[in-house]
Amino acid sequence: MxxxxxxxxxxxxxxxxxGSLSEVYAERSGVMNxxxxxxxxxxxxxxxxxxxxxxxxxLIGLLAAIAAGILTAALYxxxxxxxxxxxxxxxxxxxxxxxxxCAFFQRVIFGVxxxxxxxxxxxxxxxxxxxxxxxxxxxxxxxxxxxYLLYALVPVASFVLYKTSLGLSIxxxxxxxxxxxVAGLRVxxxxxxxxxxxxxxxxxxxxxxxxxxLGMFTTTIIGGRGWIAFAICFLGNWIPLGAxxxxxxxxxxxxxxxxxxxxxxxxxxxxxxxxxxxxxxxxLTVSRRSFNVPEKLGVPYRxxx
Amino acid sequence: xxxxxxxxxxxxxxAVVAGLVVSGLLLLFLGKDPLAATLTLFGSLFRDGYTAAxxxxxxxxxxxxxxxxxxxxxxxxxxxxxxxxxxxxAVVAVAFSLMFQNSMxxxxxxxxxxxxxxxxxxxxxxxxxxxxxxxxxxxxxxxMMSTYVALNIMNYLxxxxxxxxxxxxxxxxxxxxxxxxxxxxxGTRLHVGFVLAVLACIGxxxxxxxxxxxxxxxAVGSNKDAAEMxxxxxxxxxxxxxxxSGALGAMGGFCEVNGVQHMLVQNxxxxxxxxxxxxAILANGDPIGIIFASILFGALQVGGNIxxxxxxxxxxxxxxxxxxxxxxxxxxxxxxxxxxxxxEKARLKKAVSA
Numbered sequence: 001m002x003x004x005x006x007x008x009x010x011x012x013x014x015x016x017x018x019g020s021l022s023e024v025y026a027e028r029s030g031v032m033n034x035x036x037x038x039x040x041x042x043x044x045x046x047x048x049x050x051x052x053x054x055x056x057x058x059l060i061g062l063l064a065a066i067a068a069g070i071l072t073a074a075l076y077x078x079x080x081x082x083x084x085x086x087x088x089x090x091x092x093x094x095x096x097x098x099x100x101x102c103a104f105f106q107r108v109i110f111g112v113x114x115x116x117x118x119x120x121x122x123x124x125x126x127x128x129x130x131x132x133x134x135x136x137x138x139x140x141x142x143x144x145x146x147x148y149l150l151y152a153l154v155p156v157a158s159f160v161l162y163k164t165s166l167g168l169s170i171x172x173x174x175x176x177x178x179x180x181x182v183a184g185l186r187v188x189x190x191x192x193x194x195x196x197x198x199x200x201x202x203x204x205x206x207x208x209x210x211x212x213x214l215g216m217f218t219t220t221i222i223g224g225r226g227w228i229a230f231a232i233c234f235l236g237n238w239i240p241l242g243a244x245x246x247x248x249x250x251x252x253x254x255x256x257x258x259x260x261x262x263x264x265x266x267x268x269x270x271x272x273x274x275x276x277x278x279x280x281x282x283x284l285t286v287s288r289r290s291f292n293v294p295e296k297l298g299v300p301y302r303x304x305x
Numbered sequence: 306x307x308x309x310x311x312x313x314x315x316x317x318x319x320a321v322v323a324g325l326v327v328s329g330l331l332l333l334f335l336g337k338d339p340l341a342a343t344l345t346l347f348g349s350l351f352r353d354g355y356t357a358a359x360x361x362x363x364x365x366x367x368x369x370x371x372x373x374x375x376x377x378x379x380x381x382x383x384x385x386x387x388x389x390x391x392x393x394x395a396v397v398a399v400a401f402s403l404m405f406q407n408s409m410x411x412x413x414x415x416x417x418x419x420x421x422x423x424x425x426x427x428x429x430x431x432x433x434x435x436x437x438x439x440x441x442x443x444x445x446x447x448x449m450m451s452t453y454v455a456l457n458i459m460n461y462l463x464x465x466x467x468x469x470x471x472x473x474x475x476x477x478x479x480x481x482x483x484x485x486x487x488x489x490x491x492g493t494r495l496h497v498g499f500v501l502a503v504l505a506c507i508g509x510x511x512x513x514x515x516x517x518x519x520x521x522x523x524a525v526g527s528n529k530d531a532a533e534m535x536x537x538x539x540x541x542x543x544x545x546x547x548x549x550s551g552a553l554g555a556m557g558g559f560c561e562v563n564g565v566q567h568m569l570v571q572n573x574x575x576x577x578x579x580x581x582x583x584x585a586i587l588a589n590g591d592p593i594g595i596i597f598a599s600i601l602f603g604a605l606q607v608g609g610n611i612x613x614x615x616x617x618x619x620x621x622x623x624x625x626x627x628x629x630x631x632x633x634x635x636x637x638x639x640x641x642x643x644x645x646x647x648x649e650k651a652r653l654k655k656a657v658s659a
Contacts, residue, residue: 103624
């Protein structure tokens with residue numbers, strides 16, 4: 001039972017980690033990606049549509065999700081970075097727009113279907129040998145391809161952010177864009193590209209819900225998970241490894257919620273477990289004291305004169 | 306009319322039109338004629354008094370949720386939790402209505418219910434402000450999450466304590482007529498809650514612009530450090546502003562329950578919070594502007610529903626319209642900045658050459 005719970009922790013944590021890693025990058029460059037919920041939804045929807053229309057080709061679905069993620073992030077980046085408009089306000093608008101687009105075009109493409117539309121999601125792949133290791137094997141090495149991609153992505157993301165000049169550029173324009181500008185960095189351009197990269201990760205993270213797990217799409221499929229990924233970035237102190245740690249906590253909370261709902265433990269109401277990740281976010285937000293907030297987070301860079 | 310105000314009016318109108326045109330063009334994907342749909346939309350809005358009044362019915366909760374975002378916005382705080390505050394108000398209103406409806410005169414019951422709604426919503430919202438003041442918690446995140454918590458509290462109560470006697474659906478028993486909000490135009494659903502909403506907008510404007518408290522709220526909003534230097538306790542402002550926002554959001558729930566639904570059903574009005582944010586942005590946070598922006602959004606909702614009934618256009622067109630309108634409104638902020646800078650430059654040039 002513990003093993004199945006932890007296996008599910010990794011599964012449910014996967015999309016959250018895509019989201020929170022994307023947020024770490026975006027926010028380190030100085031831009032809060034408040035469109036994350038909408039980009040998740042676009043990814044989930046495009047992933048489903050791409051897979052369904054290509055007759056079940058998950059790769060096409062994934063590419064569609066990435067494209068949708070980039071496009072949505074580009075709209076967000078253009079308005080907030082180049083036009084210097086308010087990030088929270090713009091994000092709210094894009095989240096509503098994303099909901100409208102997904103619901104509307106779902107109807108355009110599929111009409112009103114008589115039976116629920118389903119696709120075969122990514123299946124777990126048991127890695128030979130590694131999956132035989134007791135306890136750890138089934139938990140870590142019997143997941144689907146999107147989770148395995150993360151195993152590579154977390155160390156790479158961490159390395160790039162801290163050990164390369166690209167990572168240094170991203171971090172410096174989040175802390176002191178004026179200095180970066182003087183040193184020859186094109187602040188807006190780097191921020192925009194970082195947001196596009198975040199869009200890719202969020203697109204994949206969103207697609208995980210539709211084509212990596214449930215095999216279907218509804219407009220409530222994300223249900224605030226984008227915001228939880230957003231919160232994990234804060235709670236993980238804007239560090240990729242912190243995001244990993246936070247994700248495991250939230251993945252466990254979701255796994256426990258699913259377990260308690262299915263096992264029908266009547267002791268506590270189901271709603272308590274559904275609300276658990278959100279309550280946890282509030283508690284952790286309140287109890288975290290030392291924040292390592294990027295200095296210019298959320299502030300558009302305006303050149304003097 | 307100052308040139309700044311003219312810009313505001315013109316760019317906002319253009320933004321709304323642009324948003325509607327773009328979402329209208331998307332109807333082509335459904336094989337519908339956008340022009341015909343638009344004619345249906347506007348034609349049907351004024352086809353009879355009932356429909357016209359329905360616009361104001363829809364605008365009522367939107368004014369409250371827009372104020373819930375707009376009021377704290379003036380203190381540079383982000384209350385994204387209006388949806389949850391709305392739910393809390395709805396739950397409290399329905400619970401106490403069911404409790405009091407047969408034990409006291411309707412009007413007395415309504416007054417008590419309003420006070421309890423304000424108190425509950427205020428505490429729910431004020432808690433966010435308190436967490437911000439006491440622990441420096443990020444109010445954006447906390448308020449966002451509080452909506453999901455409120456939703457689950459509502460769902461839980463709807464299938465336990467508040468569930469209808471038939472115990473068939475997750476909804477309450479219908480309310481007794483004694484605790485319904487009075488209808489102000491016979492033959493329509495327009496109820497006295499609309500008047501309350503307009504009064505709340507005017508009240509918020511007076512509070513913000515004509516009282517020392519409002520001045521302090523705006524001072525904290527424009528420059529927190531300077532306000533602190535001037536002896537304003539920003540922590541108290543956080544708590545009070547969030548208390549007021551929470552109470553306003555909850556009043557929206559009360560008006561919907563006692564004025565329109567006359568019961569509480571699961572999943573009702575799920576978009577009222579985010580639409581409220583859109584309205585507040587369109588109105589630039591101004592409480593009087595919120596009245597007009599809410600009526601506009603109410604018209605879009607009513608029109609969207611009618612289009613659905615008459616020509617089979619899905620109701621998701623409403624979200625699409627809201628989304629595009631909001632995007633264009635934000636772009637209009639940019640256009641206004643450009644216009645203002647240009648005027649400033651022209652003024653400077655003139656001053657130099659003179």
